[in-house]
Amino acid sequence: MAKVADHAMSNDGKLNIVCDFSPPRGGNPGLLDGAASLDPDFLSIAYNPGRSVRINSVAVAAWVKANMGQDVIFTIATRDMNTIAIQSLLLGAQLLGLENVVVVQGDPLTARDRERLTQVNDVRPAELIESIQGMNEGIDFRGLKLRQPTSFCVGATIDLSRGLDAEAALTRRKVEAGAEFFLAQPTFDAKISQGLSDVYARDFGEELAAPVHHGVQIMSADGVRFADIPKWVTHDLDSGRSGEDIALQVIRAYVDAGITHFYLIPPILRGGRRDYAAAARVMATARQAVP
Secondary structure, three states, X not given: OOOHHHHHHHOOOOOEEEEEEOOXXXXXXXXXXXXXXXXXXXXXXXXXXXXXXXXXXXXHHHHHHHHHOOOEEEEEEOOOOOHHHHHHHHHHHHHOOOOEEEEEOOOOOOHHHHOOOOOOOXXXXXXXXXXXXXXXXXXXXXXXXXXXXXXXXXXXXXXXXXXXXXXXXXXXXXXXXOOOEEEEOOOOOHHHHHHHHHHHHXXXXXXXXXXXXXXXXXXXXXXXXXXXXXXXXXXXXXXXXOHHHHHHHHHHHHHHOOOOEXXXXXXXXXXXXXXXXXXXXXXXXXXXXXX
């Protein structure tokens, strides 16, 4: 099984795609058929998207790896588990042969959610990243030795909607904690992503060495749209242009700017369904254009 950071470094300048995948709301293996149509460099298994009950990301990642031979990343969130539960889950992931993990905080609970369950946030994402790196050195959060060190390649996320200065500072904290790669939320603008690199170098006197997979969202005319979607994207969708064509335009702009590492987000349809066939077509077309 490949590690994300090693793969990105060894294939720098070539097209590298991490594709997002939502676990289904049921334990029937047939519900995972959507993963079979995808052939990214890594399939990134989301953690309870929409704050809904879904198969655990570790279980899905292990099943996909074992049954489909696909390199995988599993996501883990600080929102729902305390540190004991998280580190125990990570040891389970080690047992199942998983090596790539992305740490997120998780969407905050709504007022209605909080009537039914409690938000934990025992640690912040940077603290969890540091904790996992401690496990890689054979030490748990209490400072006790593990029987065997873990060997996780630890990733984190970037959200440029929070502003370049603030996100550069947060990215730095995650790097210092041990983040080895990043998945960035979509911006639809390569210049904004390049801006983060410029601000990071300006503020900290060195380049951001950890590879960043830049977010590309495939939109759908009848799918879910978010508040930060640019007006030109909305206009083109409403005018009948396909979301796949828009995504390929964004990828081409990134490639022209020298960026070839991507985090591809398939269309999100009403009710939480995903159009993985669209993602497969975008990947195939992009790979024909970029070796």
